[in-house]
Each structure stands twice: as structure tokens, then as C-alpha cells.
Amino acid sequence: MSAMIKALTKQLDASLPFSRTTLLIGALWACAFATFVALGLRH
Amino acid sequence: MLSYLSEFDHVFGPLRLLHYITVRSVGAAITALFIGFVIGPIFIRRFRELKFGHGYIDERTGELGATYFDKKHTPTMGGLIIFVSVFFSAVLWAEPNVWTVVALFVYTALTVPGWRDDYLKVVHKNKDGIKSWEKIAWQTGATVIALGLLLWHPQSAAKIRELWVPFLKTAVIPHMHWSLLLGLIYLWIVGFSNAINLTDGLDGLAVGCTITVALVFGIMAYAAGNSIMAQYLLISYVPGTGELTVVCASLIGACMAFLWYNSHPAEVFMGDTGSLALGGLIGVMAFMIHQPLTLVIVGGVFVMEALSVIFQVGWFKYTRHRTGTGRRLFLMAPIHHHFQKKGWPETKVVLRFWVLSLGFALAGLATLKLR
Numbered sequence: 001m002s003a004m005i006k007a008l009t010k011q012l013d014a015s016l017p018f019s020r021t022t023l024l025i026g027a028l029w030a031c032a033f034a035t036f037v038a039l040g041l042r043h
Numbered sequence: 044m045l046s047y048l049s050e051f052d053h054v055f056g057p058l059r060l061l062h063y064i065t066v067r068s069v070g071a072a073i074t075a076l077f078i079g080f081v082i083g084p085i086f087i088r089r090f091r092e093l094k095f096g097h098g099y100i101d102e103r104t105g106e107l108g109a110t111y112f113d114k115k116h117t118p119t120m121g122g123l124i125i126f127v128s129v130f131f132s133a134v135l136w137a138e139p140n141v142w143t144v145v146a147l148f149v150y151t152a153l154t155v156p157g158w159r160d161d162y163l164k165v166v167h168k169n170k171d172g173i174k175s176w177e178k179i180a181w182q183t184g185a186t187v188i189a190l191g192l193l194l195w196h197p198q199s200a201a202k203i204r205e206l207w208v209p210f211l212k213t214a215v216i217p218h219m220h221w222s223l224l225l226g227l228i229y230l231w232i233v234g235f236s237n238a239i240n241l242t243d244g245l246d247g248l249a250v251g252c253t254i255t256v257a258l259v260f261g262i263m264a265y266a267a268g269n270s271i272m273a274q275y276l277l278i279s280y281v282p283g284t285g286e287l288t289v290v291c292a293s294l295i296g297a298c299m300a301f302l303w304y305n306s307h308p309a310e311v312f313m314g315d316t317g318s319l320a321l322g323g324l325i326g327v328m329a330f331m332i333h334q335p336l337t338l339v340i341v342g343g344v345f346v347m348e349a350l351s352v353i354f355q356v357g358w359f360k361y362t363r364h365r366t367g368t369g370r371r372l373f374l375m376a377p378i379h380h381h382f383q384k385k386g387w388p389e390t391k392v393v394l395r396f397w398v399l400s401l402g403f404a405l406a407g408l409a410t411l412k413l414r
Contacts, residue, residue, distance in 0.1 A: 029130070029131060029134070032134055033130070033134055033147070035044070036044060036139045036143075037139070037144050037148075039044070040140050040141055040143060040144035041192070
């Protein structure tokens, strides 16, 4: 299982144009935007 | 979202400053500028590594291609630099409300097809980019969802239906039918997306003109969101739209940072990633602050560029139909290439168009008082 995850991670690293750190920052900011939307659309 | 910290001013006094739109706008512009400066070289280096450059400039400029050889390998997709800077900065500094959410939604939703278009063109060497129907589907989807949110939310439901025009003190149509509104917003979004796309043919031209539009819209959004100013200027008061000033300030900061790298000779082009989304953002904001027709004045350079192409193609087809030989109104369209053909250096054309843009901006601002 862990070997499969490692292989998938390696494949992901090779295929994505940005590093995992960048993607993590992106994901965190996506969460921040989701909060922004939730707060902005509440009545 | 930093505005929420102002509620803790009893703990730390200076936090009250975060309540003010002006303070947050300055913060947003500086943050976007900083992010743009930091990520600009990183993105450009990455784009170069991934060979995100193409020779479309040569094709668009035809015989002028020779002077653009140095641009053939300049990476495109620079719109991502603007997008990341605006998005991060606006989410950080703007207070969440329906207006800011919809503005950022439209900006994000239109960055995706623009990016896909550029990606297909430069990576998959697909000259046509995304299919027309796909682009139209994205634009229609973004418009429908944005309008749906605006009509659904109580803060915007009534206000978004009003149609205001410059020089008049009251709404021309106080309660527009949703279908008319949908058509108008769609027309503005698509029209300005294409107009910015056409303007994006010389280094710094489109982004420089976008800065002046964002500056004027920032002022107008502030006035529209402030009851005292709106009453004094006899413009429409739209509660909550003052926050769009923060979005505009982010846009100004991001565009300034992008201009740093896009200035002649450009290290990066904004591509469809930038033009499609920027057109959508300013198009939808124009309706939110009740200044749709003012955008036609403020964005005069974009309108001029789009009209030059329409007239050139129209006149060519008309004369070919009438006489058998197609004639051209301009030496080349869009109009900035006409002046290049006349011998003006690229930087001169860009600077003169910026001057024009400033003139259009002042004319747009004058409409605030002339009512």
C-alpha cells in the first residue's frame, strides 16, 4: 500500500507543474476562499 | 477578512483601522504588489522551463512578425500572476459580502477557460485553443451563476435590477427583468474580455489601461458604497459595494507588479488567462456599482481597439461585396498596429494609448459630477 502511495506521489510530482508546497498553499487558500464565500453569502 | 479583526480594537487599539475601506485598500494594493513581485520571477522561470511561450504574436501581426522575433519565446499565461496576486490580496483584505464574492467568483471562473485556452495553444500546439462553444459555455455559466447569486441574496436582489446611465440622477429602469439583465451582463463580460484580448498586442498596453480602469472603478465603488457621497453626487447608493474598492486596489497592485515584467521588452504576456478574466471582472463590477455605460467611457481604449477590428472587418466585407475588392479602413487592426505600420515605435504607441486611457478615465470621473 505504502509503495503504491509512494509511486503515485512520484507520478504526481512528475506530472504537476508546481511543487507540493505550492499546491498545499493553494489548497489552504482554497479553504480560505470557501470561508470567504460562506461568510459573504450568509444572510 | 482582516476587517473582522477591527472588532478586537478593545484589545489592541490600532486594529480599529482595519474597519476603514481606505486603509484596507492601501493594504490590498501593497499586498498584491508584493505578491506579484515575489511570484513574478518564479512563475516566469517556471513558464520558460515548461516552454509556455509561442509564436502567436507573429501570426497576429502578420508582416510585422520580423520585429517580434524576440517575443516568439516569451512565455504567456502571465495572467496567472495577476490572478494569484488579486485573489490572495482581496480575500485577505476585503470584507466578505455578496458583491466581493461574486466579483471574485467571476474572476476565478473566467481565469480557468483563459488558462485552458493558453495551455492548449502553447503546450498542445493547438492553434485554435479551446473550442468556441466551451468558451461560451464558461462565460454563460459564470454569468448565470453570478446573476443567480445576486438575485438570490437580499443585499443585492433589488439593487442589481436597477439600470443607471451617466448624466441622469435616477435609474432609467428601476426594476429590470432578469433576462434583460442577464443579456446585458453577458454582453459586457464577453465584450470587454474580447476587447482586452485585442488590446493585449503590445508590451504593457492592456495591463496599463486596466490600471486606469481599476483606479476609476475603485473611486466609483467607494462613492457608490458611501451613502453621504452617493447622496452628494446624486449617484446610486449600493450598500456594500464600497468593498469592491478593495478588490480594485488589489487589481491595481497586481497589474503594477505584472507591468514590471510586461514592460518593453516583455518577459511575460498575460495571454487569454489574463484578458478573459480581467474583462469579466470589470464587466461584472460595472453592473454592481451601477456604472455599466461609464465603463464604455472609462475603458475607451478597449472599446476603440474592439471597434477598430469590427469596422476593419465590416468595411472589408462590405467593399468586397460591393466592388469585388475588399478595402481596409486602417493599415492594420487592432488600431495599435495601424500606428506601428505608420512608423511609430512600439513604446510610443503604448505610452500614447496610456495617455488616451488617462483621458478616458478623467472623462469617466467627470460623469460622477455632471448630473
